[in-house]
Amino acid sequence: MIIGMHLGNGYGNLPGAWRASSVDPTSYASFDAKVRHAQAAERGKLQFLFLPDGPTHVGDIANEPPHFNLDVMVTLAAVARETNRIGLVATGSTTFNEPFNLARQFKALDILSHGRTGWNAVTSSGEDVAANYGSRLPTSKDRYGRAHETVQLVQALWGSWGKDAWVHDRATGRFANAEQVAPINMGGSFVASRGPLYIPPSEQGQPIIFHAGGSPNALELAGRYANGVIGAAFTIEDARAQRAAFRGAAERAGRNPDEIKFFAGLMTSIARDRREGLDRRISLSERIFPQRAAYLGQMLGVRLDPARLDEPLSPDQLAKARPSQDDPRSGHALKIVREGWAIRDVLAHGVIDYHPVIVGPAIEAADHMQEWFEADAVDGFWVSPDIYEDGIDAFVDGVVPILQARGLFHRDYGGATLRDHLGVPAQYGIDPRVTRRTSIQHQQANDI
Numbered sequence: 001m002i003i004g005m006h007l008g009n010g011y012g013n014l015p016g017a018w019r020a021s022s023v024d025p026t027s028y029a030s031f032d033a034k035v036r037h038a039q040a041a042e043r044g045k046l047q048f049l050f051l052p053d054g055p056t057h058v059g060d061i062a063n064e065p066p067h068f069n070l071d072v073m074v075t076l077a078a079v080a081r082e083t084n085r086i087g088l089v090a091t092g093s094t095t096f097n098e099p100f101n102l103a104r105q106f107k108a109l110d111i112l113s114h115g116r117t118g119w120n121a122v123t124s125s126g127e128d129v130a131a132n133y134g135s136r137l138p139t140s141k142d143r144y145g146r147a148h149e150t151v152q153l154v155q156a157l158w159g160s161w162g163k164d165a166w167v168h169d170r171a172t173g174r175f176a177n178a179e180q181v182a183p184i185n186m187g188g189s190f191v192a193s194r195g196p197l198y199i200p201p202s203e204q205g206q207p208i209i210f211h212a213g214g215s216p217n218a219l220e221l222a223g224r225y226a227n228g229v230i231g232a233a234f235t236i237e238d239a240r241a242q243r244a245a246f247r248g249a250a251e252r253a254g255r256n257p258d259e260i261k262f263f264a265g266l267m268t269s270i271a272r273d274r275r276e277g278l279d280r281r282i283s284l285s286e287r288i289f290p291q292r293a294a295y296l297g298q299m300l301g302v303r304l305d306p307a308r309l310d311e312p313l314s315p316d317q318l319a320k321a322r323p324s325q326d327d328p329r330s331g332h333a334l335k336i337v338r339e340g341w342a343i344r345d346v347l348a349h350g351v352i353d354y355h356p357v358i359v360g361p362a363i364e365a366a367d368h369m370q371e372w373f374e375a376d377a378v379d380g381f382w383v384s385p386d387i388y389e390d391g392i393d394a395f396v397d398g399v400v401p402i403l404q405a406r407g408l409f410h411r412d413y414g415g416a417t418l419r420d421h422l423g424v425p426a427q428y429g430i431d432p433r434v435t436r437r438t439s440i441q442h443q444q445a446n447d448i
Contacts, residue, residue: 001373001408002380002422003400004048004089004263005041005392007075009065010034013267013353014386016284018065022389028065031078037388038079041086044396045412047421048087048118050230050382051075052212056128063287073105080113087418089118089210089228094150095143096124096133100193102150103157106207107199115203115417119154120210120230121221123147144217146190151209151225152430153193156184158206159429160196204417205428214242222260223249224434227424229262230382234328234356239264239377254433259424261379264372265355269386270362270394277359278348281386289347296352299323299330300337309344313337332356355384362398369399370408 010027011017018025027033038049051072069075072090080088088109092102102119110117123143124130130137138146162180169175184195211222212230222229229246233239239262247257271277282289290306297304300321302313313321321337323330333351341349350357358365372378385391403409414420 001369001403002048002261002263003046003409004050004087004380004382005037005046005395006265006382006384007034007037007041007049007051007069007079007388008384009067009069010037010388011065012387012389012391013384014269014281014284015064015288017387019284020387020389023387024389027389029070031075033388034069034075035079035082037392038083038086040392040396042083044392044400045410046086046396046400047380048089048228048418049076049079050120050210051088051090052120052230053091053093054124054126054129055132056126073109076109076117077112080109080116085116085413085416085421087116087118087421088113089120089208089418091120091122091212093124093129094121094147095138096129096135097150099150099153099191100157100195100197103154103197104199106154107158107197107202110202110204110207111199113202115205115419117202118208118210118228118418120212121147121151121225122212140215140217142190144221147221148224149188149191151221152435153184153186153188153191155206155209155225155427155430156186157193157195157197158199160184161198161200163201163205163428166200201428202417204419205426208418208422208424219245219249222246223251223255224253225431227259227261227422229260231262231264231378232355233264233377234332236372236375236377238328239372240375243377243379255431256425261422261424263380263382264378265384266365266369266381267350267353267355267357267384267386268365268391268395268399269350269357269359270365270391270398271360274360278345281348281350281359282344284387285348286344289344292347292352293343296333296343296347299327299333299352304343309347310342312340312342362394363402365395365399366402366406369403370406373408 010033053068053072076088076090106119127137165177165180167174167176181196208227209225210228211226231242243262246260246262250260251257269277269281293304293306302317302321323334336346336349336351404411
């Protein structure tokens with residue numbers, strides 16, 4: 001099993017985490033806090049950190065911090081200097097960044113981290129993000145057309161400094177073999193670059209491509225280029241279908257399907273028992289429960305009174321409740337409701353959060369992860385603790401030893417690079433298997 005740790009705004013995934021007594025409320029602007037959280041994850045031998053990014057408007061800045069880091073690349077540069085093995089995966093938009101800048105930033109970080117870097121290549125999907133760059137969001141066709149060209153161009157730039165070009169021979173005065181450091185002169189309908197990129201290979205050659213998304217376009221992009229998929233699934237069946245779809249897309253692109261790894265999201269509130277975990281979540285997040293109760297009612301097809309959150313559903317409401325066909329979370333929500341919990345407790349279970357939520361003892365998280373892993377639904381997980389300051393330690397000290405004792409998770413790193421951690425093959429420059437099968441419409445580069 002491969003496990004990544006979400007590393008966001010310095011607080012945690014729980015709304016109100018910044019107010020927890022164990023948390024420094026200034027952690028949003030503290031790189032020391034991010035380093036401390038990363039070191040806790042590395043202590044647990046987790047394979048990578050995952051930093052999402054989406055420079056967008058914060059709807060409730062009066063009460064909640066932004067969701068993302070100040071800057072993902074600066075954050076990982078700080079983390080890279082204070083960690084030794086854990087992989088470093090950051091999001092970078094193919095829509096609002098030029099390929100040369102992406103290529104330079106991620107390969108420089110790969111050098112700095114000694115081959116531990118991954119690029120989560122995404123297209124961005126919000127008009128609010130586009131507005132920050134003074135533009136409108138392109139159509140899906142154009143966004144993914146640019147994404148295909150950008151990934152290929154970035155990888156070509158990564159390979160533009162030959163693998164053996166750096167001589168640095170003081171005796172002869174020869175710094176590099178100039179014939180192996182050459183322009184790429186590539187371009188397409190959306191992006192172009194002359195190159196070369198003046199950065200030699202890292203210990204893993206070049207960064208690893210990740211992708212987050214589940215649309216048909218995302219499936220095709222990940223199938224051709226990604227070794228890691230950051231996924232979202234609420235049932236084993238859904239996760240198994242997504243994993244199979246990505247593996248099939250990789251195979252259609254001429255790759256070995258084992259080269260692409262699917263990671264489902266998992267949110268955790270590890271506590272001694274369920275009641276303690278629920279109380280922890282309620283104490284920090286109940287401000288948003290009235291509005292969430294309204295949505296929970298829509299999900300189950302019943303009317304819920306936000307003034308009666310401390311009561312369970314009535315027998316009449318339970319008889320009428322039905323899972324929504326439009327929300328994959330509703331089946332689990334109905335199960336929790338039928339256990340007799342008060343509405344406040346139902347919401348504290350995280351039934352309408354963005355990923356499955358484990359609230360309670362570490363063994364419950366380990367059981368969930370084992371069940372999904374052994375069902376071939378995932379290659380691993382990316383975990384989002386409720387509060388980073390103590391939630392990462394709770395996962396590392398509680399869940400990890402159980403998985404290790406069951407033979408499901410390694411006891412130490414078997415290598416030094418992110419490619420080692422994920423078990424994916426070496427690659428330098430563009431993957432020739434993909435380019436041989438790529439259609440001309442968006443992906444074939446033309447000389448400029």
